[in-house]
Amino acid sequence: MKLELGYIKISDIQLSNESKVENGVLYVNPEDIINLIKEDENIATVAVDVARPGESVRITPVKDVIEPRVKVEGPGSIFPGVIGKVNRVGEGRTHVLKGAAVVTTGRIVGFQEGIIDMSGEGAKYTPFSQTMNLVVTCEPVDGLRPHEHEKAIRFAGLKTAVFLGELGRNVEPDEVETFETLNVKEGIEKYPNLPRVAYVQMLQSQGLMHDTYVYGVDAKRTLSTIIMPTEVMDGAILSGNCVSSCDKNTTYHHLNNPVIADLFKAHGKTLNFAGMIITNENVYLADKERSSDWAAKLCQYLGVDGAIVSQEGFGNPDTDLIMNAKKIETVGVKTVIITDEYAGRDGKSQSLADADPLANAVVTGGNANMVIHLPKMDKVIGHINFVDTIAGGFDGSLHEDGTIEAELQIITGATNELGFNKLSAR
Amino acid sequence: MGKIKVVHYVNQFFAGIGGEEKADQTPFKQDGTMPIGAQIEKAMQAINADVEIVGTVVCGDSYFNENLETAKAAVLDMIKSYEPDLFIAGPAFNAGRYGVACGTITTEVQEVLGIPVLTGMYKENPGADMYKNKVYVVPTKDSAAGARDAIKKMAPLAVKLATGAEIEASCVDNYMPNGIRKNFFETKRGSERAVEMMIKKLAGKEFVTEFPMPDFDRVDPNPAVKDMAHARVALVTSGGVVPKGNPDHIESSSASKYGEYSIAEFDDLTSETHETAHGGYDPVYCNQDSDRVLPVDVMREFEKAGRIGKLHEYFYTTTGNGTAVLNAVAFAKEFSQKLVAAGVDAVVLTST
Numbered sequence: 001m002k003l004e005l006g007y008i009k010i011s012d013i014q015l016s017n018e019s020k021v022e023n024g025v026l027y028v029n030p031e032d033i034i035n036l037i038k039e040d041e042n043i044a045t046v047a048v049d050v051a052r053p054g055e056s057v058r059i060t061p062v063k064d065v066i067e068p069r070v071k072v073e074g075p076g077s078i079f080p081g082v083i084g085k086v087n088r089v090g091e092g093r094t095h096v097l098k099g100a101a102v103v104t105t106g107r108i109v110g111f112q113e114g115i116i117d118m119s120g121e122g123a124k125y126t127p128f129s130q131t132m133n134l135v136v137t138c139e140p141v142d143g144l145r146p147h148e149h150e151k152a153i154r155f156a157g158l159k160t161a162v163f164l165g166e167l168g169r170n171v172e173p174d175e176v177e178t179f180e181t182l183n184v185k186e187g188i189e190k191y192p193n194l195p196r197v198a199y200v201q202m203l204q205s206q207g208l209m210h211d212t213y214v215y216g217v218d219a220k221r222t223l224s225t226i227i228m229p230t231e232v233m234d235g236a237i238l239s240g241n242c243v244s245s246c247d248k249n250t251t252y253h254h255l256n257n258p259v260i261a262d263l264f265k266a267h268g269k270t271l272n273f274a275g276m277i278i279t280n281e282n283v284y285l286a287d288k289e290r291s292s293d294w295a296a297k298l299c300q301y302l303g304v305d306g307a308i309v310s311q312e313g314f315g316n317p318d319t320d321l322i323m324n325a326k327k328i329e330t331v332g333v334k335t336v337i338i339t340d341e342y343a344g345r346d347g348k349s350q351s352l353a354d355a356d357p358l359a360n361a362v363v364t365g366g367n368a369n370m371v372i373h374l375p376k377m378d379k380v381i382g383h384i385n386f387v388d389t390i391a392g393g394f395d396g397s398l399h400e401d402g403t404i405e406a407e408l409q410i411i412t413g414a415t416n417e418l419g420f421n422k423l424s425a426r
Numbered sequence: 427m428g429k430i431k432v433v434h435y436v437n438q439f440f441a442g443i444g445g446e447e448k449a450d451q452t453p454f455k456q457d458g459t460m461p462i463g464a465q466i467e468k469a470m471q472a473i474n475a476d477v478e479i480v481g482t483v484v485c486g487d488s489y490f491n492e493n494l495e496t497a498k499a500a501v502l503d504m505i506k507s508y509e510p511d512l513f514i515a516g517p518a519f520n521a522g523r524y525g526v527a528c529g530t531i532t533t534e535v536q537e538v539l540g541i542p543v544l545t546g547m548y549k550e551n552p553g554a555d556m557y558k559n560k561v562y563v564v565p566t567k568d569s570a571a572g573a574r575d576a577i578k579k580m581a582p583l584a585v586k587l588a589t590g591a592e593i594e595a596s597c598v599d600n601y602m603p604n605g606i607r608k609n610f611f612e613t614k615r616g617s618e619r620a621v622e623m624m625i626k627k628l629a630g631k632e633f634v635t636e637f638p639m640p641d642f643d644r645v646d647p648n649p650a651v652k653d654m655a656h657a658r659v660a661l662v663t664s665g666g667v668v669p670k671g672n673p674d675h676i677e678s679s680s681a682s683k684y685g686e687y688s689i690a691e692f693d694d695l696t697s698e699t700h701e702t703a704h705g706g707y708d709p710v711y712c713n714q715d716s717d718r719v720l721p722v723d724v725m726r727e728f729e730k731a732g733r734i735g736k737l738h739e740y741f742y743t744t745t746g747n748g749t750a751v752l753n754a755v756a757f758a759k760e761f762s763q764k765l766v767a768a769g770v771d772a773v774v775l776t777s778t
Contacts, residue, residue, distance in 0.1 A: 197628075206706075208708035259617045271624070271625060271628070315746065338616055341607055342748045343607040346752075348605060348752055355639040360639065361635050363620045368748065393677070395675040417616075420617070424616065424636060425636070426595040426603060426610070
């Protein structure tokens, strides 16, 4: 299966009276976005802002971050089974508005969270301080129940991203990159001497604000299965979660999964990227046992030599992570796991909620309990008054002068467990 | 800050007195440096010119270890006499008794004189495991042939310590991991590091895990309660159930406190009276009916039916989400005492 990604480099976003992409600038007519989102009767108000790298802007609470993409050749469309029809994606050609992102915010759903600072100390930790962000603030109608509220905001972001992606359909990309996954037999024949490596992606599926969707299916109702890495690039996996946002994968992360990218880079040189397995992180023990059994079984069936396992979240999913590592090692497949740590503000506590000697190769995205100090920002998009109660915040986190003292876990994507960042810990 | 005054500690060998046969050398001090100290001083001065090793304290390895208390006191007095800003011992390489002496005396100086200290030794030196979590220990090669490399690592850390600069992660500032996890920025992103680690692991080459698996503190369950019908049972939860409004502002993640609340008045928790403060799971169902996490209703039924003696008046609660284990241990140590003092026989501990 072969997919070309055409990158249209976006250097700025401008609000305008016409939505278009021209000379690397994404022009957006706010009315287009407002009308689109208000098709959903559950959304009462919509506001559109732009946040650029280096500006004194804070976005909070962040629901999702999404990269605009459009399918220009091949079957299916972006976000299959959700926005697009359920047809299989991952082949042909897709255009990407590289450097642009849609960020959704609005009133809280339970503990909805995440901060993106476009400058200052916080900007160092979130990758979305480096993207041109079209920020959509959505407020629900009164009385909307939490699950419907979450869905409404999730769809608002996805629809906006698809609308913007469509503007790049007929634009000539600045750069084209090709990704191809051979079938098992072809791969072995082509690279007989290279070690075969699978990628096992664990998907957050603990419930409201901790959900992931695959072709529109709630991941907690799935069995571990095989997916093509190029399907992921077309939006086959998307985020419904944002709680403890430091180590949750936004939809942007899924579309740009760095493990997939770096395995493709090594593919044909030092290893053979043999395939990708997705497995969930449900809260019930029986589900954990079943899903990790199946992840190990699929690794064994593919006959790979190694598997890179990425976690999403912490605490409860640490048990899924260790089960996966242990069981995959036990069937004779070597593992490297990617996680992050909750070692306490002083760094002295044990970092994971579970451990096993077989998990002897660990990459860490850093200690999320580390305390950081964020300066006041001139402009806040969203609602600043949730800072004390969101994960990473505590009573008194938000100071009167607009500065914030909180744990790193308050920052969207700060300790990402796909290995998206350079932050680590020792 | 004026000149940084440093005192250095070496054994009989590095003082040029002799080898094993002179290991019973009693402690003495000498102004200025011994040869290896001069190299350390020079390396520190290359980073910060205003550093001087003002004195060297010498003690034989056998004497120190066989006369621990007297040697420790004598050496400490000699160090103190120079009023140093920083104390360095060794490096001891793989000399076991020297390593233990370096660890012992640096720990003592840090505790008693309250100044920064530094030592260095080979990772398999018994002093390393004994002291690496107490003082900064720079890993060195296993013999004095590695002196140049050791000094290259020790000098910058020594200057940082002396000037009060922030000490970064162990792999950045070159000390042995000391149980304190510190964040830093790698040069490559995590996914790339994972792929590289995988290639090494598959090739059977040496790789370094970024997080060595810890030894877990496993708690054996107590023996079963024989007479439940007369037992006082308490409810404890890490599921974040709190009285509506979360009066003590228990955090949604990384709790710094626990709550103690009376349930004497309740036969049933409702959305009017209780909710969860926990940010780590879907709160909708607990907010509708907190008995789902803290089963007061069922316990009352058991109480009425005589299946338990009494439901304890207070429940203890915190948020398990992202909460440091050391915090959780501290909470439990405290409220366990209260439970014991109140004559509680058994606890139903619910998690989420």
